[in-house]
Structure formats: structure tokens, C-alpha cells
Amino acid sequence: MQVVRNRAHHNCPRSQMRHCRTISVEDGPVEFAEEGQGPAIVYFHGTPGGCEVVFPMERELLDVGFRLIVPNRPGNFGTTLGGRTSSVDCARLAAAVLDSLGIAKVGVIGTSAGGPAALSFAALFPERQPRSSYNARRLTDGMT
Numbered sequence: 784m785q786v787v788r789n790r791a792h793h794n795c796p797r798s799q800m801r802h803c804r805t806i807s808v809e810d811g812p813v814e815f816a817e818e819g820q821g822p823a824i825v826y827f828h829g830t831p832g833g834c835e836v837v838f839p840m841e842r843e844l845l846d847v848g849f850r851l852i853v854p855n856r857p858g859n860f861g862t863t864l865g866g867r868t869s870s871v872d873c874a875r876l877a878a879a880v881l882d883s884l885g886i887a888k889v890g891v892i893g894t895s896a897g898g899p900a901a902l903s904f905a906a907l908f909p910e911r912q913p914r915s916s917y918n919a920r921r922l923t924d925g926m927t
Contacts, residue, residue, distance in 0.1 A: 803834070806883045811865040813876045814855045821848040823886050825877050825904065828853060829895025841892075852889070854880045856900065873900035874907050881911070888913055 805814045816834040824844065826837055834853035841851060854877045857868065877900070881889060888911055893901025905912060 806880060808876065808879045813880055815853060815880045816855075817850065817852045817884070819845040819848070819850040821850050822890065823850045823852055823881075823888070824890040824892055825881060826851050826853045827873065827877070827891075827893035827897030827900040827904070828856065829897050849890075852877075852880060852884065852886070856897065870899035870903040871907065874904035877904055878908055878911070887911065 803814060803816050805812050807813075814834070816838070818838050826841070828834060828837055833855040837851060837853045838845070844851060854873075856873050857865065857876065881887075891901050891904055891912055893899070893904075
């Protein structure tokens with residue numbers, strides 16, 4: 784696997800270019816971003832958007848000392864769809880990113896459309912997670 788560090792290309796918004804990297808796996812490229820120091824969290828972003836929305840939204844996690852690794856899900860930005868359409872595909876791509884970074888254990892967060900990929904990651908790679916916690920709300924919760 785080849786990691787292309789700090790790759791500046793048109794798919795990654797200019798404000799986040801310093802974060803973007805791409806690895807090549809057998810079935811195509813996987814773009815991801817990372818920021819922070821400390822315990823790692825793999826973060827499956829929602830829709831619309833990609834890794835660029837995570838860092839401002841999760842600034843508190845970074846401020847208290849976590850490292851966020853955010854793969855762009857297939858079909859988003861530099862991670863081409865290429866037939867990778869399931870949450871299982873997304874979970875496997877995230878595992879490839881973690882392998883390329885030498886990370887064995889992670890926390891897992893999935894927001895919105897990233898939730899199914901987070902659950903797939905938990906099911907496929909239980910040995911990579913020291914603990915898991917899942918929280919989901921119906922769209923109508925809290926609405927009158």
C-alpha cells in the first residue's frame with residue numbers, strides 16, 4: 784500500500800488540504816484525513832460531506848487529546864465508488880487505512896449515514912476496539 788502524504792488535489796477542499804492523504808488498495812483509492820494526538824478514533828462521516836466536515840464539528844475531541852482518522856466513504860471526494868457500495872466495503876476500507884498507519888486499536892464513531900459503516904466495522908473487526916458504545920435516535924425524537 785502506498786500512502787501519499789499531504790496530497791493537494793481538487794477533491795479535497797483547500798481549507799483541509801493539509802489533512803488529506805490517499806492510499807491505494809486493490810479495488811481503488813481511499814482518501815482520508817487525520818488530526819490530533821493520542822488515542823485513535825476512526826470516524827465514519829455522514830452525508831452530505833466528507834472528512835472536511837468532521838474536524839470543525841469534533842474540535843472538542845481533538846482538544847481533549849484524541850486522534851481522529853476519517854476515511855472518505857466510497858463515492859465521496861477522492862474515494863471512488865468503484866463498486867464499493869456496502870457498509871461492509873466501507874468498514875474494510877477503513878481497516879486498510881488503519882493498517883497503513885500502523886494502528887491496531889481504535890474507538891469508532893459513525894454519524895448519520897456513517898452509522899451503518901461503524902456498525903459493520905464493529906462486527907467485522909471486534910479485536911480492533913477495546914470498547915464500543917452505540918447511540919441512535921429516530922428522526923422524530925424531540926420533535927413535537
